[in-house]
Structures are given as C-alpha cells and as structure tokens.
Amino acid sequence: MVKIAIYPPNSLILADLLERKGHTPLVLQKQIRQKIKDPEIDSPPMNITEEDPIKGLKYAAIEVPSGVRGRMAIIGPLIDEAEAAIVVDGAPYGFGCIGCARTNELSIFLLRNKDIPVLELTYPTNQDETYAMVNEINEFVDSLEETDKEEE
Amino acid sequence: MVKIALVSCGTEYSGIQKEIEKAANKFGAEIVLPEIDLDYIDESYEKFGFSAQSSSLKLMIARAMAIVEGRSKPDAVFIATCFRCAEAALVRNEVRRFIQNNTRIPVVTYSFTERTKADELFIRMEALATTVTRRSILAREKQEGLTLGLDSGSTTTKAVLMENNKVIGTGWTSTKDIIESAKTAAAEAFEQTDYGWDDLDGIGTTGYGRFTMGQEFGAELIQEELSVNAKGAVYLADCQKGEATVLDIGGMDNKVITVNNGIPDNFTMGGICAGASGRFLDMTSRRLDVDITELGPLAVQGDWRKAMLNSYCIVFGIQDLVTTLAAGGSKADVAAAACHSVSEQVYEQQLQEIDIREPLIQVGGTSLISGLVEAVSETLGGIEVIVPEYSQHIGAVGAALLVSGMGHRQDNK
Numbered sequence: 001m002v003k004i005a006i007y008p009p010n011s012l013i014l015a016d017l018l019e020r021k022g023h024t025p026l027v028l029q030k031q032i033r034q035k036i037k038d039p040e041i042d043s044p045p046m047n048i049t050e051e052d053p054i055k056g057l058k059y060a061a062i063e064v065p066s067g068v069r070g071r072m073a074i075i076g077p078l079i080d081e082a083e084a085a086i087v088v089d090g091a092p093y094g095f096g097c098i099g100c101a102r103t104n105e106l107s108i109f110l111l112r113n114k115d116i117p118v119l120e121l122t123y124p125t126n127q128d129e130t131y132a133m134v135n136e137i138n139e140f141v142d143s144l145e146e147t148d149k150e151e152e
Numbered sequence: 153m154v155k156i157a158l159v160s161c162g163t164e165y166s167g168i169q170k171e172i173e174k175a176a177n178k179f180g181a182e183i184v185l186p187e188i189d190l191d192y193i194d195e196s197y198e199k200f201g202f203s204a205q206s207s208s209l210k211l212m213i214a215r216a217m218a219i220v221e222g223r224s225k226p227d228a229v230f231i232a233t234c235f236r237c238a239e240a241a242l243v244r245n246e247v248r249r250f251i252q253n254n255t256r257i258p259v260v261t262y263s264f265t266e267r268t269k270a271d272e273l274f275i276r277m278e279a280l281a282t283t284v285t286r287r288s289i290l291a292r293e294k295q296e297g298l299t300l301g302l303d304s305g306s307t308t309t310k311a312v313l314m315e316n317n318k319v320i321g322t323g324w325t326s327t328k329d330i331i332e333s334a335k336t337a338a339a340e341a342f343e344q345t346d347y348g349w350d351d352l353d354g355i356g357t358t359g360y361g362r363f364t365m366g367q368e369f370g371a372e373l374i375q376e377e378l379s380v381n382a383k384g385a386v387y388l389a390d391c392q393k394g395e396a397t398v399l400d401i402g403g404m405d406n407k408v409i410t411v412n413n414g415i416p417d418n419f420t421m422g423g424i425c426a427g428a429s430g431r432f433l434d435m436t437s438r439r440l441d442v443d444i445t446e447l448g449p450l451a452v453q454g455d456w457r458k459a460m461l462n463s464y465c466i467v468f469g470i471q472d473l474v475t476t477l478a479a480g481g482s483k484a485d486v487a488a489a490a491c492h493s494v495s496e497q498v499y500e501q502q503l504q505e506i507d508i509r510e511p512l513i514q515v516g517g518t519s520l521i522s523g524l525v526e527a528v529s530e531t532l533g534g535i536e537v538i539v540p541e542y543s544q545h546i547g548a549v550g551a552a553l554l555v556s557g558m559g560h561r562q563d564n565k
Contacts, residue, residue: 049167053266065234066266070165094190099162099208
C-alpha cells in the first residue's frame with residue numbers, strides 16, 4: 001500500500017481509482033474532516049483559522065497572499081507525506097479544484113521536486129482519452145506495487 | 153434583514169469568514185453567497201472576458217454576473233480578495249466597476265490578510281447597511297430645531313450646534329478622554345450662543361467614540377462617519393442634487409465617498425499607512441517648526457519638485473525632508489513636497505478604487521491646509537475641489553443635520 005498524493009487534491013474520481021487498487025489517496029477531504037469534527041468550530045465553514053495561514057509559512061513566504069498560505073497549511077502536509085503522486089492538468093471544476101492558481105503552481109512544483117514517482121496527465125476530452133487515462137493510472141499504480149514488493 | 157453578497161476568492165481559506173459574518177451581523181445584516189451552477193461560471197466568465205487562471209476568481213466573476221443579471225438580488229455587495237495577490241486585485245477592481253456600472257447596488261471592496269478582524273470591517277459593514285436601511289434619514293436636506301452634532305475623531309473631537317438650518321456654534325478640542333473631550337467641545341459651541349444642554353431637541357454622534365458618547369448623552373442618532381461626513385459635505389457645499397465625491401483625509405484614516413442626490417452610494421476607506429494621512433503633515437509642520445495652520449499657505453508658495461522625497465513612509469519620508477532642509481532647501485518646497493506626497497499616496501491607494509464624480513468636496517481638518525487641497529487638484533488633473541465653510545467640523549455638521557427631526561426632547565418636557 002502506497003500513500004499517493006493526487007492533484008487536484010479533492011478529486012473524488014482519482015481518490016476512488018486509487019482506493020480500488022488498495023492504496024491510500026492523500027486527499028483534502030480527510031484533512032478538512034479532521035478540522036471540522038473538532039467540537040469547537042472556530043471558523044465555519046471549514047474551521048480554518050488565523051493560525052493556518054501562519055502554519056502555511058512553512059511552504060510560502062510572508063509576502064504570499066494569506067489564501068495561498070491557508071490552502072498550503074492543508075495541502076502541504078499531504079505533499080510531505082506522499083510516496084507517489086498523480087497530477088491531472090486542465091481538469092474542469094467538477095473534477096476537483098482548490099480555486100487558486102498560485103497554490104496549484106506551488107503544490108505541483110513541490111510534488112515534482114520530491115524524490116518520488118510522479119505521473120502527470122492531461123484531462124481527457126473524449127472517451128478514448130478517458131480509457132487511456134484510467135489505464136495509465138492503473139499501470140502507474142501497479143508499478144508502485146511492484147516496487148513496493150521488491151523493497152520488501 | 154439587509155443581505156450583503158460576499159464576492160470573494162476564498163475568505164474561508166484565510167480563516168476570516170467568521171470575522172466578515174460577525175461584522176455584518178453586528179449591524180443587522182447577513183452575508184449571502186449568490187448561488188450559481190457550474191455551467192453558469194463558464195458562461196459568465198466568457199461573457200466578462202477576463203482570462204483569470206484561478207478558478208475562484210472565475211467564480212467571483214460569475215457571482216458578480218449573477219448580481220448584475222438579477223439572478224441574485226442582494227441589497228449590497230462586499231468584494232474581498234487576498235492582500236498582495238496581483239491577479240485577484242485586477243479582478244476585484246474590474247468586478248467592482250462592472251457591478252457599479254450596471255446596478256445601483258452599493259459596493260465596497262477590501263483586501264484582507266489572515267489578521268483581518270471584525271473590528272476593521274465594522275465601519276464598512278455599518279455604512280453598507282446604513283445606505284440600504286436608512287435612506288429616509290440620509291435623504292434629509294434641511295436641519296430643523298436645535299440640534300447638537302458630536303464627532304469624536306482619532307485626533308480631534310468636534311461639536312456643532314445648529315438651529316433652523318444654520319450653524320450657530322462650533323467647538324474643537326484634541327481627543328483625550330472621549331466623554332470629557334466631547335463635553336469640552338460642546339461647551340465651546342454652547343458658549344457662542346445662549347443655549348445649554350437642556351435646550352436641545354436632539355443629539356447625533358459620529359466618529360470612533362460614537363457609541364461611548366451616544367450612550368453617555370442619550371443620543372437620538374449614533375452613526376458611522378462615512379454616511380455622516382458624506383451628508384454633511386454635500387449639505388455644506390450645496391451639492392445635494394446630482395453627483396459629487398467627498399474626500400476626507402483624516403488624522404488616522406481616509407475616506408472617499410461618492411454621492412448621488414445627497415445619498416452615498418459607494419465608498420472606500422484607507423488606514424494602512426500613516427504616510428497617507430493628516431499625521432504626516434502634522435509631523436512635517438513640527439519638523440519645519442511652523443504651526444499646522446501655516447503649513448498650507450507655505451506649501452502653496454513652494455515647488456514640490458525641488459525637495460527630495462524618496463519615500464512615502466512617515467519615518468523615512470520625514471528624514472528625506474530633513475535632509476532637503478539640511479542641504480539648504482526652502483521650507484516652502486518641503487511643505488509642498490509633503491502635501492504632494494500625501495495627495496499622491498491617497499490617489500494611488502484610494503482614489504483609483506472609486507470612479508471620481510465632480511465636483512470633489514474636500515473636508516476634515518486637513519482640508520484647511522490649502523497646499524494639500526491644491527496638491528489633490530493637481531494630482532487629479534486639475535479638477536475643481538470645493539472646500540465648504542465649516543469643512544473641519546464636517547462630521548459634527550452631518551450628525552446635527554441628520555438627527556434633526558429625530559429628537560423630540562422639548563416635546564417630551
């Protein structure tokens with residue numbers, strides 16, 4: 001079982017594909033769930049408080065807007081934890097999105113610069129491309145399993 | 153309840169969503185999000201024509217479009233984006249212009265950090281709510297009876313006594329203890345007449361200390377200074393019909409308000425940097441060893457181009473001016489450079505955020521500094537700037553005017 005970061009980090013489709021293969025997708029929803037299950041809701045709707053953009057300073061400097069640092073406070077730890085990553089470029093909002101282009105740039109850069117296998121794909125525009133994308137993801141994930149076994 | 157639409161690219165990720173809601177709730181307003189579907193985002197984004205990379209900015213554009221097209225019907229709009237984000241700043245400004253050009257809904261913009269607290273947003277939310285709910289009060293054009301207006305500002309406290317549409321007494325003192333300063337200013341105003349506290353029909357309060365004063369004196373009207381100053385300005389400048397812009401460069405913050413037929417419909421408020429405030433001029437006059445009242449005429453005689461001023465900062469800017477003096481520069485040139493610096497910075501930070509409508513009415517204590525008024529006119533390409541009589545007492549005049557008709561103290565006796 002490999003911990004795989006996905007981008008967009010809240011893509012239900014990508015998360016589902018990985019779970020079916022028995023891997024752990026590192027998704028935004030789990031991070032947010034941890035925050036909001038706290039009985040003390042300080043800042044609805046997502047319970048991100050002033051402290052989070054400050055935690056985000058680990059990933060981006062103070063001159064970076066608070067919205068980017070707030071997002072990085074949630075996405076950054078997922079990137080830190082990742083053993084592999086799948087990045088889908090050009091996806092529509094419905095596929096998953098965190099709303100901020102600067103956060104996308106920084107997150108994808110951090111994933112590329114981490115010494116882990118990264119699969120980069122372009123969002124499909126027709127059925128054939130969709131099949132091809134799913135196959136590529138499956139092959140990538142299988143290759144991770146093999147590496148995993150070899151290491152064991 | 154007043155519905156304020158939040159048009160933003162992600163206040164929830166900066167942890168300030170609850171602060172925005174708290175500020176709106178305090179003034180009987182609620183924050184609403186214009187509801188739209190995914191297809192509408194693409195449709196409105198294409199129509200709007202700004203190629204934003206961030207999808208939250210596309211969402212912002214779609215929400216603005218929903219307001220303009222009447223799919224969403226808020227009473228006011230609050231546009232907020234992250235401080236220091238260039239893309240968001242561009243979209244924020246274009247979205248504001250788009251809503252203003254196509255609707256009569258009041259709009260206020262703000263760029264926030266994670267440190268933004270509800271207190272900073274109170275005055276903006278209160279003014280938005282007032283513009284919507286108190287139109288009947290803001291429509292008042294004539295003062296009646298005997299009323300007292302009290303304005304507790306960050307630097308000075310002003311009192312104005314009005315009777316039958318005329319100012320009959322004024323008072324002015326530096327702000328120390330809120331209540332004591334108000335009493336001192338009021339006593340000065342009463343001294344110029346035969347009246348006392350017991351003769352008043354009503355009291356209106358405004359400024360930072362409005363709630364404290366309002367409670368102490370049982371004021372009939374407690375109102376933020378954006379609405380009050382705008383009203384006082386158009387009243388004194390005799391511009392109650394048609395359009396105008398009111399500029400108040402204060403001791404701590406600056407206000408720019410556009411007015412249509414006497415009712416404020418949009419405003420912007422600064423307060424991040426002391427270099428763009430009256431405080432800069434106050435410090436300049438001290439370094440020049442001239443009274444603040446002499447700074448304006450001195451500046452009019454000078455040429456700002458002859459004094460080196462490389463920084464807008466209240467510390468480094470003043471140092472530059474001192475260096476100019478040390479190198480043999482004239483006091484007049486230094487005074488002119490200080491006025492030019494404040495005017496230029498107010499223009500860069502605030503006047504660009506609002507569509508200036510002529511005439512421009514300049515009010516507040518700094519409007520008495522003629523060099524600053526001249527600099528503002530020059531910065532804005534030579535437009536007409538009106539400084540009405542009693543401009544330094546603007547908040548107190550506005551409060552005395554607006555409370556008239558609300559106070560019935562003599563009837564109750």
